[in-house]
Amino acid sequence: MRSASNEWWRGAVLYQVYPRSFQDSDGDGVGDLQGLIRRLDHIADLGVDGIWLSPVFASPMKDFGYDVSDYCAIDPLFGTLDDFDALVAEVHARGLKLIIDQVYAHTSDAHDWFRASRQDRTNDRADWYVWADAKADGSPPNNWQSVFGGPAWTWDARRGQYYMHNFLGSQPQLNVRNPVVQDALLDVTRFWLDRGVDGFRLDAINFAIHDAALTDNPADPRPGPRTRPFDFQLHLYNQSQPEIPAFLERLRDLGESYGDRFFVAEVVGDAAEAEMHAFTRGGDRLHSAYGFNYLYARALTAGRVAETTGRWPGADGEGWPAWTFSNHDTPRVASRWAGTHDTGTTARLAMLLLMTLRGNVFLYQGEELGLPQAEVPFERLVDPEAIANWPMTLGRDGARTPMPWTSDGPWGGFSEVEPWLPMDPRHLDLAVAAQTGGEHSMLTLTRHLIALRKTRPALTTGRMTIVEADGPRLVFRRDADGQALLCLFNLGDSPIRIDVPDGASLMASVNGAEGTAGQLPAWSGQIVALSS
Structure with a gap:
Protein backbone atom coordinates (compact mmCIF):
# COMPACT_ATOMS: atom_id res chain seq x y z
CA MET A 1 0.00 0.00 0.00
CA ARG A 2 1.25 3.48 -0.82
CA SER A 3 1.70 5.92 2.03
CA ALA A 4 -0.07 9.14 1.20
CA SER A 5 2.06 12.16 2.04
CA ASN A 6 -0.65 14.60 1.10
CA GLU A 7 -4.30 13.70 1.53
CA TRP A 8 -5.96 17.04 0.90
CA TRP A 9 -8.93 15.12 -0.47
CA ARG A 10 -9.72 13.03 2.63
CA GLY A 11 -12.83 14.50 4.18
CA ALA A 12 -12.85 17.37 1.67
CA VAL A 13 -15.93 19.29 0.58
CA LEU A 14 -16.04 19.57 -3.23
CA TYR A 15 -18.52 21.82 -5.01
CA GLN A 16 -20.06 20.41 -8.18
CA VAL A 17 -20.41 22.88 -11.03
CA TYR A 18 -22.77 21.94 -13.84
CA PRO A 19 -21.30 24.46 -16.30
CA ARG A 20 -24.26 24.77 -18.68
CA SER A 21 -26.27 26.26 -15.83
CA PHE A 22 -23.75 28.14 -13.69
CA GLN A 23 -23.09 31.47 -15.45
CA ASP A 24 -23.44 32.62 -19.05
CA SER A 25 -20.77 35.16 -20.05
CA ASP A 26 -21.31 35.47 -23.80
CA GLY A 27 -25.08 35.89 -24.12
CA ASP A 28 -26.04 32.56 -25.69
CA GLY A 29 -28.13 31.32 -22.77
CA VAL A 30 -25.64 28.60 -21.81
CA GLY A 31 -23.10 28.76 -19.00
CA ASP A 32 -19.41 28.66 -19.90
CA LEU A 33 -15.87 28.70 -18.52
CA GLN A 34 -15.52 32.47 -18.42
CA GLY A 35 -18.80 32.62 -16.54
CA LEU A 36 -17.46 30.14 -14.02
CA ILE A 37 -14.29 32.20 -13.59
CA ARG A 38 -16.46 35.25 -12.93
CA ARG A 39 -18.26 33.41 -10.10
CA LEU A 40 -15.28 31.66 -8.47
CA ASP A 41 -15.31 33.99 -5.48
CA HIS A 42 -18.76 32.71 -4.54
CA ILE A 43 -17.40 29.16 -4.45
CA ALA A 44 -14.29 30.18 -2.52
CA ASP A 45 -16.39 32.09 0.00
CA LEU A 46 -18.30 28.91 0.80
CA GLY A 47 -15.09 27.53 2.28
CA VAL A 48 -15.02 24.39 0.15
CA ASP A 49 -11.79 22.61 -0.73
CA GLY A 50 -12.30 22.34 -4.45
CA ILE A 51 -14.53 22.07 -7.50
CA TRP A 52 -15.81 19.12 -9.49
CA LEU A 53 -16.47 20.39 -13.01
CA SER A 54 -18.95 18.42 -15.11
CA PRO A 55 -17.93 17.83 -18.77
CA VAL A 56 -16.87 20.73 -20.97
CA PHE A 57 -15.30 18.63 -23.74
CA ALA A 58 -16.15 18.66 -27.43
CA SER A 59 -19.50 16.95 -27.87
CA PRO A 60 -22.63 16.86 -30.05
CA MET A 61 -24.44 17.40 -26.71
CA LYS A 62 -27.00 14.66 -27.25
CA ASP A 63 -26.34 13.74 -23.61
CA PHE A 64 -25.14 17.24 -22.67
CA GLY A 65 -21.42 16.57 -22.68
CA TYR A 66 -21.38 12.97 -21.49
CA ASP A 67 -21.10 12.00 -25.16
CA VAL A 68 -17.52 13.09 -25.87
CA SER A 69 -16.33 13.56 -29.45
CA ASP A 70 -12.82 14.76 -28.51
CA TYR A 71 -11.43 14.12 -25.03
CA CYS A 72 -8.70 16.73 -25.45
CA ALA A 73 -10.72 19.67 -26.74
CA ILE A 74 -13.07 22.15 -25.08
CA ASP A 75 -16.43 22.47 -26.76
CA PRO A 76 -16.86 25.98 -28.26
CA LEU A 77 -20.11 26.24 -26.31
CA PHE A 78 -17.98 26.53 -23.15
CA GLY A 79 -14.91 28.31 -24.52
CA THR A 80 -11.38 27.29 -25.44
CA LEU A 81 -8.38 25.49 -23.99
CA ASP A 82 -7.00 28.92 -23.11
CA ASP A 83 -10.16 29.56 -21.08
CA PHE A 84 -9.66 26.22 -19.36
CA ASP A 85 -6.05 27.05 -18.53
CA ALA A 86 -7.20 30.38 -17.14
CA LEU A 87 -9.76 28.57 -15.00
CA VAL A 88 -7.10 26.24 -13.56
CA ALA A 89 -4.93 29.23 -12.68
CA GLU A 90 -7.79 31.16 -11.08
CA VAL A 91 -8.96 28.14 -9.09
CA HIS A 92 -5.47 27.53 -7.76
CA ALA A 93 -5.00 31.21 -6.99
CA ARG A 94 -7.90 30.91 -4.55
CA GLY A 95 -6.35 27.91 -2.83
CA LEU A 96 -8.87 25.50 -4.36
CA LYS A 97 -8.46 22.22 -6.23
CA LEU A 98 -10.07 21.35 -9.57
CA ILE A 99 -11.24 17.88 -10.54
CA ILE A 100 -12.88 17.19 -13.88
CA ASP A 101 -15.21 14.54 -15.26
CA GLN A 102 -13.84 11.76 -17.44
CA VAL A 103 -16.17 9.47 -19.37
CA TYR A 104 -14.20 6.30 -20.06
CA ALA A 105 -16.99 3.79 -20.67
CA HIS A 106 -18.20 5.26 -23.96
CA THR A 107 -17.74 8.10 -26.45
CA SER A 108 -19.94 9.91 -28.92
CA ASP A 109 -20.52 8.25 -32.26
CA ALA A 110 -18.96 11.45 -33.66
CA HIS A 111 -15.59 10.63 -32.08
CA ASP A 112 -12.80 9.95 -34.59
CA TRP A 113 -12.09 6.66 -32.84
CA PHE A 114 -15.59 5.39 -33.58
CA ARG A 115 -15.64 6.78 -37.11
CA ALA A 116 -12.55 4.71 -37.82
CA SER A 117 -13.80 1.65 -35.95
CA ARG A 118 -17.03 1.40 -37.90
CA GLN A 119 -15.41 1.49 -41.34
CA ASP A 120 -14.52 -2.21 -41.47
CA ARG A 121 -13.41 -5.13 -39.31
CA THR A 122 -9.67 -4.89 -40.03
CA ASN A 123 -8.66 -1.26 -39.42
CA ASP A 124 -6.35 -0.23 -36.56
CA ARG A 125 -9.30 0.74 -34.37
CA ALA A 126 -11.65 -2.06 -35.36
CA ASP A 127 -11.52 -3.51 -31.83
CA TRP A 128 -11.73 -0.21 -29.94
CA TYR A 129 -15.50 -0.58 -29.46
CA VAL A 130 -17.78 -3.50 -28.64
CA TRP A 131 -18.94 -5.09 -31.88
CA ALA A 132 -20.79 -8.38 -32.36
CA ASP A 133 -22.48 -10.34 -35.12
CA ALA A 134 -26.25 -10.65 -35.33
CA LYS A 135 -27.98 -13.85 -34.35
CA ALA A 136 -29.06 -16.12 -37.18
CA ASP A 137 -32.42 -14.37 -37.33
CA GLY A 138 -30.82 -10.92 -37.51
CA SER A 139 -31.68 -9.94 -33.94
CA PRO A 140 -29.15 -8.40 -31.53
CA PRO A 141 -26.38 -10.59 -30.06
CA ASN A 142 -28.02 -10.86 -26.64
CA ASN A 143 -30.76 -9.45 -24.42
CA TRP A 144 -28.88 -6.50 -22.89
CA GLN A 145 -30.94 -3.32 -22.54
CA SER A 146 -29.80 0.29 -22.53
CA VAL A 147 -30.38 2.63 -19.60
CA PHE A 148 -32.27 5.09 -21.78
CA GLY A 149 -34.60 2.49 -23.28
CA GLY A 150 -34.52 -0.27 -25.85
CA PRO A 151 -31.83 -2.82 -26.74
CA ALA A 152 -28.20 -2.01 -25.93
CA TRP A 153 -27.31 -2.75 -29.56
CA THR A 154 -27.56 -0.76 -32.80
CA TRP A 155 -27.01 -2.23 -36.25
CA ASP A 156 -24.25 -0.70 -38.38
CA ALA A 157 -24.39 -1.52 -42.10
CA ARG A 158 -20.75 -0.53 -42.74
CA ARG A 159 -19.41 -3.42 -40.67
CA GLY A 160 -22.48 -5.61 -40.92
CA GLN A 161 -22.47 -5.91 -37.13
CA TYR A 162 -24.14 -4.52 -34.05
CA TYR A 163 -22.34 -2.12 -31.73
CA MET A 164 -23.09 -1.95 -28.03
CA HIS A 165 -24.26 1.09 -26.06
CA ASN A 166 -25.33 1.11 -22.42
CA PHE A 167 -26.89 4.54 -22.82
CA LEU A 168 -27.96 6.41 -25.98
CA GLY A 169 -27.46 4.81 -29.37
CA SER A 170 -25.13 7.72 -30.10
CA GLN A 171 -22.87 6.66 -27.18
CA PRO A 172 -21.06 3.53 -28.43
CA GLN A 173 -19.37 1.41 -25.77
CA LEU A 174 -15.58 1.54 -25.66
CA ASN A 175 -13.85 -1.83 -25.50
CA VAL A 176 -11.86 -1.07 -22.37
CA ARG A 177 -10.84 -4.74 -22.26
CA ASN A 178 -8.44 -3.86 -25.08
CA PRO A 179 -5.07 -2.73 -23.59
CA VAL A 180 -4.57 -0.35 -26.52
CA VAL A 181 -7.83 1.41 -25.61
CA GLN A 182 -6.66 1.64 -22.02
CA ASP A 183 -3.41 3.19 -23.25
CA ALA A 184 -5.36 5.77 -25.24
CA LEU A 185 -7.47 6.66 -22.19
CA LEU A 186 -4.34 6.99 -20.08
CA ASP A 187 -3.00 9.42 -22.68
CA VAL A 188 -6.19 11.47 -22.17
CA THR A 189 -5.66 11.43 -18.41
CA ARG A 190 -2.05 12.55 -18.92
CA PHE A 191 -3.16 15.40 -21.18
CA TRP A 192 -5.30 16.93 -18.43
CA LEU A 193 -2.80 16.22 -15.68
CA ASP A 194 -0.25 18.14 -17.72
CA ARG A 195 -2.68 21.09 -17.77
CA GLY A 196 -2.71 21.15 -13.98
CA VAL A 197 -5.95 19.49 -12.92
CA ASP A 198 -5.96 18.00 -9.43
CA GLY A 199 -8.01 14.92 -10.12
CA PHE A 200 -10.85 13.18 -11.89
CA ARG A 201 -14.39 12.04 -11.27
CA LEU A 202 -14.85 8.88 -13.34
CA ASP A 203 -18.35 8.77 -14.78
CA ALA A 204 -20.22 5.44 -14.75
CA ILE A 205 -16.89 3.63 -14.48
CA ASN A 206 -18.55 0.33 -13.50
CA PHE A 207 -19.89 0.22 -17.08
CA ALA A 208 -16.37 0.34 -18.54
CA ILE A 209 -15.88 -3.40 -19.16
CA HIS A 210 -18.40 -5.95 -20.41
CA ASP A 211 -18.59 -9.74 -20.30
CA ALA A 212 -16.55 -10.96 -23.26
CA ALA A 213 -18.87 -13.92 -23.83
CA LEU A 214 -21.87 -11.58 -24.16
CA THR A 215 -23.89 -13.73 -21.75
CA ASP A 216 -27.59 -12.85 -21.46
CA ASN A 217 -28.57 -10.98 -18.32
CA PRO A 218 -31.08 -12.85 -16.15
CA ALA A 219 -34.49 -11.41 -15.40
CA ASP A 220 -34.82 -9.46 -12.16
CA PRO A 221 -37.26 -11.49 -10.02
CA ARG A 222 -37.87 -8.69 -7.53
CA PRO A 223 -41.22 -6.88 -7.58
CA GLY A 224 -41.35 -3.17 -8.06
CA PRO A 225 -42.23 -0.42 -10.52
CA ARG A 226 -40.41 -0.56 -13.83
CA THR A 227 -40.40 2.31 -16.27
CA ARG A 228 -37.66 1.05 -18.64
CA PRO A 229 -36.72 -2.30 -20.20
CA PHE A 230 -33.38 -1.86 -18.39
CA ASP A 231 -35.21 -2.30 -15.08
CA PHE A 232 -36.34 -5.84 -15.91
CA GLN A 233 -32.85 -7.35 -15.71
CA LEU A 234 -30.10 -8.10 -13.22
CA HIS A 235 -27.07 -6.42 -14.77
CA LEU A 236 -24.52 -9.16 -14.25
CA TYR A 237 -22.84 -9.09 -17.64
CA ASN A 238 -23.18 -5.73 -19.39
CA GLN A 239 -21.31 -3.99 -16.54
CA SER A 240 -19.51 -4.57 -13.22
CA GLN A 241 -16.89 -7.00 -14.47
CA PRO A 242 -13.97 -8.16 -12.27
CA GLU A 243 -11.34 -6.79 -14.66
CA ILE A 244 -12.25 -3.15 -13.93
CA PRO A 245 -10.03 -2.70 -10.83
CA ALA A 246 -6.90 -3.58 -12.83
CA PHE A 247 -7.62 -0.66 -15.16
CA LEU A 248 -8.19 1.61 -12.16
CA GLU A 249 -4.80 0.59 -10.80
CA ARG A 250 -3.22 1.82 -14.04
CA LEU A 251 -5.02 5.16 -13.66
CA ARG A 252 -3.92 5.49 -10.03
CA ASP A 253 -0.33 4.65 -10.93
CA LEU A 254 -0.29 7.42 -13.52
CA GLY A 255 -1.81 9.87 -11.07
CA GLU A 256 0.81 9.03 -8.45
CA SER A 257 3.55 10.14 -10.84
CA TYR A 258 2.04 13.66 -10.69
CA GLY A 259 1.87 13.88 -6.90
CA ASP A 260 -1.24 14.57 -4.84
CA ARG A 261 -3.88 13.88 -7.48
CA PHE A 262 -7.33 12.52 -6.61
CA PHE A 263 -9.51 9.91 -8.35
CA VAL A 264 -13.15 9.30 -7.38
CA ALA A 265 -15.59 6.92 -9.05
CA GLU A 266 -19.28 7.30 -9.68
CA VAL A 267 -20.82 3.85 -9.12
CA VAL A 268 -24.47 3.13 -9.83
CA GLY A 269 -26.44 -0.11 -9.77
CA ASP A 270 -27.51 -2.95 -7.55
CA ALA A 271 -23.92 -3.94 -6.73
CA ALA A 272 -22.75 -0.38 -6.12
CA GLU A 273 -21.63 -0.86 -2.52
CA ALA A 274 -19.49 -3.90 -3.30
CA GLU A 275 -18.00 -2.10 -6.30
CA MET A 276 -17.26 1.03 -4.31
CA HIS A 277 -15.26 -1.14 -1.92
CA ALA A 278 -13.54 -3.04 -4.74
CA PHE A 279 -12.61 0.13 -6.60
CA THR A 280 -11.06 1.80 -3.52
CA ARG A 281 -9.62 -1.14 -1.55
CA GLY A 282 -5.95 -0.91 -0.59
CA GLY A 283 -3.72 1.90 -1.73
CA ASP A 284 -3.34 1.10 -5.42
CA ARG A 285 -6.83 1.80 -6.76
CA LEU A 286 -9.01 4.89 -6.54
CA HIS A 287 -8.97 7.22 -3.55
CA SER A 288 -12.73 7.32 -3.16
CA ALA A 289 -16.09 6.39 -4.69
CA TYR A 290 -19.68 7.42 -4.28
CA GLY A 291 -22.91 5.62 -4.97
CA PHE A 292 -26.57 6.52 -5.02
CA ASN A 293 -27.47 5.43 -1.48
CA TYR A 294 -28.86 8.88 -0.73
CA LEU A 295 -29.32 10.18 -4.27
CA TYR A 296 -32.02 7.63 -5.05
CA ALA A 297 -33.58 7.71 -1.57
CA ARG A 298 -37.10 9.14 -1.69
CA ALA A 299 -37.14 9.80 2.06
CA LEU A 300 -34.62 10.41 4.83
CA THR A 301 -34.73 7.75 7.55
CA ALA A 302 -32.50 6.91 10.48
CA GLY A 303 -32.35 3.34 9.23
CA ARG A 304 -30.88 4.37 5.90
CA VAL A 305 -28.12 6.39 7.55
CA ALA A 306 -27.33 3.54 9.96
CA GLU A 307 -27.28 0.94 7.20
CA THR A 308 -25.07 3.02 4.92
CA THR A 309 -22.67 3.89 7.74
CA GLY A 310 -22.40 0.25 8.74
CA ARG A 311 -21.05 -0.65 5.32
CA TRP A 312 -18.03 1.64 5.84
CA PRO A 313 -16.72 0.80 9.32
CA GLY A 314 -13.17 1.98 8.65
CA ALA A 315 -11.54 -1.46 8.59
CA ASP A 316 -7.91 -1.93 7.58
CA GLY A 317 -7.47 -1.69 3.82
CA GLU A 318 -10.94 -0.25 3.36
CA GLY A 319 -11.34 2.61 0.91
CA TRP A 320 -12.75 6.04 1.66
CA PRO A 321 -16.39 6.80 0.80
CA ALA A 322 -17.92 9.96 -0.61
CA TRP A 323 -21.49 11.21 -0.29
CA THR A 324 -23.82 13.59 -2.02
CA PHE A 325 -27.54 14.18 -1.62
CA SER A 326 -28.13 15.94 -4.97
CA ASN A 327 -26.45 16.14 -8.35
CA HIS A 328 -27.24 16.74 -12.02
CA ASP A 329 -28.82 13.28 -12.39
CA THR A 330 -31.35 13.24 -9.53
CA PRO A 331 -34.11 15.48 -8.15
CA ARG A 332 -32.91 18.04 -5.61
CA VAL A 333 -32.94 16.83 -2.03
CA ALA A 334 -34.94 19.79 -0.70
CA SER A 335 -37.94 18.50 -2.66
CA ARG A 336 -37.20 14.79 -2.63
CA TRP A 337 -37.04 14.47 1.17
CA ALA A 338 -39.55 17.16 2.11
CA GLY A 339 -42.57 14.94 2.68
CA THR A 340 -44.96 17.02 4.80
CA HIS A 341 -42.30 19.66 5.50
CA ASP A 342 -41.40 22.70 3.45
CA THR A 343 -38.39 22.54 1.18
CA GLY A 344 -36.43 25.20 3.07
CA THR A 345 -36.66 23.30 6.35
CA THR A 346 -35.68 20.09 4.59
CA ALA A 347 -32.70 21.75 2.90
CA ARG A 348 -31.33 22.91 6.26
CA LEU A 349 -31.71 19.51 7.88
CA ALA A 350 -30.09 17.78 4.89
CA MET A 351 -27.14 20.18 4.94
CA LEU A 352 -26.46 19.51 8.61
CA LEU A 353 -26.53 15.77 8.02
CA LEU A 354 -24.35 15.91 4.91
CA MET A 355 -21.64 17.90 6.68
CA THR A 356 -21.51 15.44 9.57
CA LEU A 357 -21.09 12.20 7.58
CA ARG A 358 -17.78 10.36 7.44
CA GLY A 359 -16.31 10.61 3.94
CA ASN A 360 -15.92 13.22 1.25
CA VAL A 361 -18.79 15.59 0.57
CA PHE A 362 -19.97 16.65 -2.89
CA LEU A 363 -22.13 19.76 -2.72
CA TYR A 364 -24.16 20.36 -5.87
CA GLN A 365 -24.55 23.93 -7.08
CA GLY A 366 -27.65 25.57 -5.64
CA GLU A 367 -27.79 23.31 -2.58
CA GLU A 368 -26.13 26.09 -0.58
CA LEU A 369 -29.22 28.16 -1.43
CA GLY A 370 -31.74 25.45 -0.57
CA LEU A 371 -33.13 25.33 -4.11
CA PRO A 372 -36.13 23.03 -4.58
CA GLN A 373 -36.49 20.90 -7.69
CA ALA A 374 -37.40 23.23 -10.54
CA GLU A 375 -40.64 22.78 -12.43
CA VAL A 376 -39.94 22.37 -16.16
CA PRO A 377 -42.97 22.05 -18.47
CA PHE A 378 -42.95 19.22 -20.99
CA GLU A 379 -42.44 21.55 -23.92
CA ARG A 380 -39.18 22.80 -22.37
CA LEU A 381 -37.72 19.38 -21.54
CA VAL A 382 -34.40 18.58 -23.22
CA ASP A 383 -33.23 15.51 -21.25
CA PRO A 384 -33.64 12.48 -23.55
CA GLU A 385 -34.57 10.22 -20.64
CA ALA A 386 -37.23 12.66 -19.42
CA ILE A 387 -38.77 13.03 -22.87
CA ALA A 388 -38.82 9.27 -23.50
CA ASN A 389 -40.39 8.35 -20.17
CA TRP A 390 -42.57 11.38 -19.37
CA PRO A 391 -44.57 11.58 -17.18
CA MET A 392 -43.51 8.38 -15.37
CA THR A 393 -39.93 9.66 -15.00
CA LEU A 394 -39.58 13.41 -14.70
CA GLY A 395 -35.91 13.17 -15.61
CA ARG A 396 -32.97 15.38 -14.86
CA ASP A 397 -33.90 18.81 -16.21
CA GLY A 398 -35.45 20.01 -12.94
CA ALA A 399 -32.06 19.72 -11.21
CA ARG A 400 -30.18 21.40 -14.07
CA THR A 401 -31.93 24.75 -14.37
CA PRO A 402 -29.85 27.96 -14.17
CA MET A 403 -28.22 29.18 -10.98
CA PRO A 404 -30.02 32.26 -9.56
CA TRP A 405 -27.50 34.98 -8.75
CA THR A 406 -29.91 37.87 -8.26
CA SER A 407 -33.65 38.17 -7.64
CA ASP A 408 -34.10 40.22 -10.80
CA GLY A 409 -36.43 38.43 -13.19
CA PRO A 410 -36.75 36.70 -15.39
CA TRP A 411 -33.27 35.10 -15.52
CA GLY A 412 -31.74 35.93 -12.17
CA GLY A 413 -28.38 37.25 -13.35
CA PHE A 414 -27.52 33.97 -15.07
CA SER A 415 -27.82 35.37 -18.58
CA GLU A 416 -29.06 38.36 -20.53
CA VAL A 417 -31.10 36.11 -22.82
CA GLU A 418 -33.51 33.20 -22.47
CA PRO A 419 -31.54 30.32 -20.88
CA TRP A 420 -31.34 26.82 -22.31
CA LEU A 421 -33.62 25.69 -19.47
CA PRO A 422 -36.16 27.97 -17.81
CA MET A 423 -35.48 29.74 -14.53
CA ASP A 424 -37.98 28.59 -11.91
CA PRO A 425 -39.53 31.81 -10.47
CA ARG A 426 -39.35 30.29 -6.96
CA HIS A 427 -35.56 30.23 -7.25
CA LEU A 428 -35.31 34.01 -7.66
CA ASP A 429 -36.27 34.61 -4.04
CA LEU A 430 -33.43 32.27 -3.00
CA ALA A 431 -30.76 33.94 -5.14
CA VAL A 432 -27.20 34.41 -3.93
CA ALA A 433 -27.58 38.19 -3.66
CA ALA A 434 -30.81 37.84 -1.68
CA GLN A 435 -29.17 35.52 0.87
CA THR A 436 -25.76 37.12 1.17
CA GLY A 437 -25.32 38.73 4.58
CA GLY A 438 -28.51 37.26 5.95
CA GLU A 439 -27.82 36.01 9.46
CA HIS A 440 -30.34 33.20 9.17
CA SER A 441 -30.12 32.46 5.45
CA MET A 442 -29.42 29.01 4.02
CA LEU A 443 -26.25 30.40 2.42
CA THR A 444 -24.95 31.61 5.79
CA LEU A 445 -25.77 28.26 7.39
CA THR A 446 -23.91 26.40 4.65
CA ARG A 447 -20.78 28.53 5.10
CA HIS A 448 -20.94 28.01 8.86
CA LEU A 449 -21.29 24.23 8.62
CA ILE A 450 -18.47 23.90 6.09
CA ALA A 451 -16.21 25.98 8.35
CA LEU A 452 -17.16 23.86 11.35
CA ARG A 453 -16.41 20.66 9.45
CA LYS A 454 -13.01 21.91 8.30
CA THR A 455 -11.92 22.96 11.79
CA ARG A 456 -13.03 19.77 13.57
CA PRO A 457 -10.99 16.64 12.76
CA ALA A 458 -13.80 14.58 14.26
CA LEU A 459 -16.04 15.71 11.38
CA THR A 460 -13.39 15.70 8.64
CA THR A 461 -11.72 12.35 9.14
CA GLY A 462 -12.93 10.96 12.48
CA ARG A 463 -14.65 7.69 13.24
Missing part, protein backbone atom coordinates in the same frame (compact mmCIF):
# COMPACT_ATOMS: atom_id res chain seq x y z
CA MET A 464 -18.43 7.53 12.92
CA THR A 465 -20.42 5.36 15.32
CA ILE A 466 -24.17 4.97 15.28
CA VAL A 467 -25.55 5.37 18.82
CA GLU A 468 -29.26 5.22 18.05
CA ALA A 469 -31.30 4.80 14.88
CA ASP A 470 -34.82 4.04 15.96
CA GLY A 471 -37.88 5.59 14.36
CA PRO A 472 -37.33 9.35 14.10
CA ARG A 473 -34.29 9.28 16.41
CA LEU A 474 -30.84 9.36 14.78
CA VAL A 475 -27.77 9.80 16.97
CA PHE A 476 -24.17 9.18 15.98
CA ARG A 477 -20.72 10.04 17.33
CA ARG A 478 -17.76 11.47 15.48
CA ASP A 479 -14.40 10.98 17.21
CA ALA A 480 -10.83 12.02 16.43
CA ASP A 481 -7.76 13.24 18.32
CA GLY A 482 -9.49 13.21 21.67
CA GLN A 483 -12.40 15.24 20.29
CA ALA A 484 -15.90 13.76 20.51
CA LEU A 485 -19.05 15.12 18.91
CA LEU A 486 -22.62 13.91 19.07
CA CYS A 487 -24.82 14.49 16.04
CA LEU A 488 -28.51 14.41 16.97
CA PHE A 489 -31.44 14.36 14.56
CA ASN A 490 -35.19 14.23 14.94
CA LEU A 491 -36.56 12.94 11.64
CA GLY A 492 -40.15 12.90 12.86
CA ASP A 493 -43.12 15.25 13.11
CA SER A 494 -43.19 15.65 16.92
CA PRO A 495 -40.64 17.07 19.39
CA ILE A 496 -38.38 14.59 21.17
CA ARG A 497 -35.72 14.64 23.86
CA ILE A 498 -32.41 12.80 23.53
CA ASP A 499 -30.26 12.43 26.62
CA VAL A 500 -26.76 13.87 26.30
CA PRO A 501 -23.94 13.71 28.85
CA ASP A 502 -23.50 16.49 31.39
CA GLY A 503 -21.21 19.26 30.26
CA ALA A 504 -22.09 18.88 26.57
CA SER A 505 -22.18 22.11 24.59
CA LEU A 506 -24.24 22.97 21.54
CA MET A 507 -22.10 23.79 18.47
CA ALA A 508 -24.62 23.96 15.61
CA SER A 509 -28.32 23.43 15.10
CA VAL A 510 -31.10 23.78 12.55
CA ASN A 511 -34.86 24.22 12.53
CA GLY A 512 -35.43 25.55 16.04
CA ALA A 513 -33.04 23.25 17.90
CA GLU A 514 -30.78 26.08 19.07
CA GLY A 515 -32.02 26.03 22.67
CA THR A 516 -30.80 23.13 24.82
CA ALA A 517 -28.63 20.19 23.82
CA GLY A 518 -30.86 17.16 23.37
CA GLN A 519 -34.10 19.13 22.95
CA LEU A 520 -35.16 18.59 19.35
CA PRO A 521 -38.27 20.02 17.67
CA ALA A 522 -39.75 18.17 14.72
CA TRP A 523 -37.44 17.75 11.70
CA SER A 524 -34.39 19.30 13.37
CA GLY A 525 -30.80 18.54 14.29
CA GLN A 526 -27.87 19.49 16.51
CA ILE A 527 -24.12 19.01 16.74
CA VAL A 528 -23.05 18.72 20.38
CA ALA A 529 -19.47 18.74 21.70
CA LEU A 530 -18.80 16.34 24.57
CA SER A 531 -16.53 17.44 27.38
CA SER A 532 -13.26 15.54 27.67
